[in-house]
Amino acid sequence: MTLIETREISKIYRTGSVELNALMNVSASIEAGEFVAVMGPSGSGKSTFMNILGCLDTPSSGQYFLEGNDVGNFDRDERAQIRNKKIGFVFQGFNLLPRTSALENVELPMLYNGLPSRDRRGRAAEALKNVGLSGREDSHPGQLSGGQQQRVAIARALVNNATIILADEPTGNLDTKTSAEVMELFTRLNTESHITIILVTHEQDIAAYSRRIIRFLDGRIISDEQSGRS
Amino acid sequence: MIDIPTTVRISFKALKRNKMRSALTMLGIIIGVGAVIAMIAVGAGAREKIASQISSMGSNLIMVLPGATTAGGVRMGSGTQPTLTLNDAEAIQKECPAVSEVAPILNGVAQVVHGSQNWATGVIGTTPGMLTVREWPLDSGRSFTQQDVRNATKVCLIGKTVVDNLFGDDDPIGKVVRIKKVPFTVIGVLSVKGQSPQGQDQDDAIHVPVTTAQKKLFGTAFPGMVRTIMVKARSTGDLASAEKQIIELLRQRHHIGQKQENDFTVRNLTQAMQTAEQSANVMGLLLGSIASVSLLVGGIGIMNIMLVSVTERTREIGIRMAIGAKTWDIRLQFIIEAMTLSLIGGIAGIIAGISSSKLISMFAGWTTIVSPFSILLAFGFSGLVGIFFGFYPAYKASLLDPIEALRYE
Ligand SMILES: Nc1ncnc2c1ncn2[C@@H]1O[C@H](COP(=O)(O)OP(=O)(O)OP(=O)(O)O)[C@@H](O)[C@H]1O
Ligand SMILES: [Mg+2]
Numbered sequence: 001m002t003l004i005e006t007r008e009i010s011k012i013y014r015t016g017s018v019e020l021n022a023l024m025n026v027s028a029s030i031e032a033g034e035f036v037a038v039m040g041p042s043g044s045g046k047s048t049f050m051n052i053l054g055c056l057d058t059p060s061s062g063q064y065f066l067e068g069n070d071v072g073n074f075d076r077d078e079r080a081q082i083r084n085k086k087i088g089f090v091f092q093g094f095n096l097l098p099r100t101s102a103l104e105n106v107e108l109p110m111l112y113n114g115l116p117s118r119d120r121r122g123r124a125a126e127a128l129k130n131v132g133l134s135g136r137e138d139s140h141p142g143q144l145s146g147g148q149q150q151r152v153a154i155a156r157a158l159v160n161n162a163t164i165i166l167a168d169e170p171t172g173n174l175d176t177k178t179s180a181e182v183m184e185l186f187t188r189l190n191t192e193s194h195i196t197i198i199l200v201t202h203e204q205d206i207a208a209y210s211r212r213i214i215r216f217l218d219g220r221i222i223s224d225e226q227s228g229r230s
Numbered sequence: 231m232i233d234i235p236t237t238v239r240i241s242f243k244a245l246k247r248n249k250m251r252s253a254l255t256m257l258g259i260i261i262g263v264g265a266v267i268a269m270i271a272v273g274a275g276a277r278e279k280i281a282s283q284i285s286s287m288g289s290n291l292i293m294v295l296p297g298a299t300t301a302g303g304v305r306m307g308s309g310t311q312p313t314l315t316l317n318d319a320e321a322i323q324k325e326c327p328a329v330s331e332v333a334p335i336l337n338g339v340a341q342v343v344h345g346s347q348n349w350a351t352g353v354i355g356t357t358p359g360m361l362t363v364r365e366w367p368l369d370s371g372r373s374f375t376q377q378d379v380r381n382a383t384k385v386c387l388i389g390k391t392v393v394d395n396l397f398g399d400d401d402p403i404g405k406v407v408r409i410k411k412v413p414f415t416v417i418g419v420l421s422v423k424g425q426s427p428q429g430q431d432q433d434d435a436i437h438v439p440v441t442t443a444q445k446k447l448f449g450t451a452f453p454g455m456v457r458t459i460m461v462k463a464r465s466t467g468d469l470a471s472a473e474k475q476i477i478e479l480l481r482q483r484h485h486i487g488q489k490q491e492n493d494f495t496v497r498n499l500t501q502a503m504q505t506a507e508q509s510a511n512v513m514g515l516l517l518g519s520i521a522s523v524s525l526l527v528g529g530i531g532i533m534n535i536m537l538v539s540v541t542e543r544t545r546e547i548g549i550r551m552a553i554g555a556k557t558w559d560i561r562l563q564f565i566i567e568a569m570t571l572s573l574i575g576g577i578a579g580i581i582a583g584i585s586s587s588k589l590i591s592m593f594a595g596w597t598t599i600v601s602p603f604s605i606l607l608a609f610g611f612s613g614l615v616g617i618f619f620g621f622y623p624a625y626k627a628s629l630l631d632p633i634e635a636l637r638y639e
Binding site: 051054056057076077080081083084085089091095096097098099108109111112113114116117156160 | 548
């Protein structure tokens, strides 16, 4: 079954009398288990596209189907629930809660999932172990390196058994070596756990980890091809 | 729905992060709750004091005084015209069905001597009915009788203060005291009554048969004169009819014509005291309401800080939304945070309120009563303040756009 399908979605920003077409009639479909890189110059609409896929944002027109359901029919709280259960975000700036331990950061999605406190701790510790951060449960983001912070964010994205990871420039703030580590982790999650990964990147060697590259220009998809390891 | 204990823990952490700010915000609530509790305690104390004075006066009490007063009490002369007699008192007892007991009173101040001790005290000439009217039991000995009144016997009942000053630790029963040089035998000691509503020590008095007072102590302008007649109605419901019956009877006895004014005054003491009690109630309510204003101001302080907090934590809100916090998850988080502020403030305020009530009692000498009800009320109210003033900031937070919130620097 097609996991993600967009039909002619557009996103128009109005600032005063100026209209800006961030996305124009974008149609794409992504199957479960794919590893997709989204590329394109700055301002081409990549983040806008990702935010819509992640149910953080809604298109101005067009339809978005997630697992066959029209997301356009979902209200604010239903979209929050999808973000909570099905989608994990990984951001360029990590977006961890400051002055909060790694373990508590990873526990957060389960807090909104109604899981009892005891189960949360165990699962969060498990998720941290899975990204190679055993022993750093009590460290705060300020005490972790960028790569470690990004791995905490990945653990948080996966702790509710999300099947999709949306990563907007996840290696943008990382050096080459750490970037490679994070990409190895994504690759492992994709091949071993069959998690669908969609990531935005400006770098060709990061995109090389993926098996499909979608290129944006001025709010449109200009190319969509299998690549890299496939 | 969200995990409340965890949310409470999170809000504690957030509040600890800005200790000074949280403490100052709480201070508003502490002052508010403290003021409400202290003011209610002052009101309740005043009410209680009046209530105890009412019961010390005796219930269902009517006073008959000589001389006329107009309704407003403006006209002078009440108590200046000697118009009441012992016979009036007896007639009231016999002919007014709503009256249960009557005690005529002729009083004055006299020097009382026992051995080498002497003491100036109030001497009250009355009848045995006085003990019933005032609901005033004896501590020891016996009361004088109607027989004593008829024969103008030289016996007396003395109050605790007089005992203390004349006898010290000795047993006064059977001893002789000289009132204005006339020897009286002490036959009974009255139980302790405490202060009258006018602030007089009611135990600083000697009761003697009214006839003895008339003949041996004070002398009277005309035979059988008394200064006051105290009347006890059968019940609270009988007060009004007793009053009416007394007026009718006395007008008839004093030959007062249709158009003439009374030459006596009937005062319903119980009613007067109840009026005083009501005004104490009103005062308590007023004090409480004024104090609640400060609680309200404290609540506005909470709202202010919560709004600042929501703005400061926009990014955190965005993160929480991105990972699946729903509208009410966000709202509850901030409402609980506001409530944590207001409830901790409330608890500290209760302590402040109780201590300041104690201080008021100590330094101003007022009776204060901190009731569990006022504590509960203040605590509940501070919780409501938290919910009420926390709601708007929480509502605002829940309406943030997740993408914009995530971008917020
Ligand atoms: N909230 C907004 N209001 C107005 N315009 C916006 C808003 N968000 C995005 N845009 C505009 O939409 C266009 C697409 O933005 P988007 O963030 O999707 O680009 P991007 O491909 O992610 O760029 P980058 O590589 O720099 O992250 C840009 O021109 C941007 O200015
Ligand atoms: Mg972008």
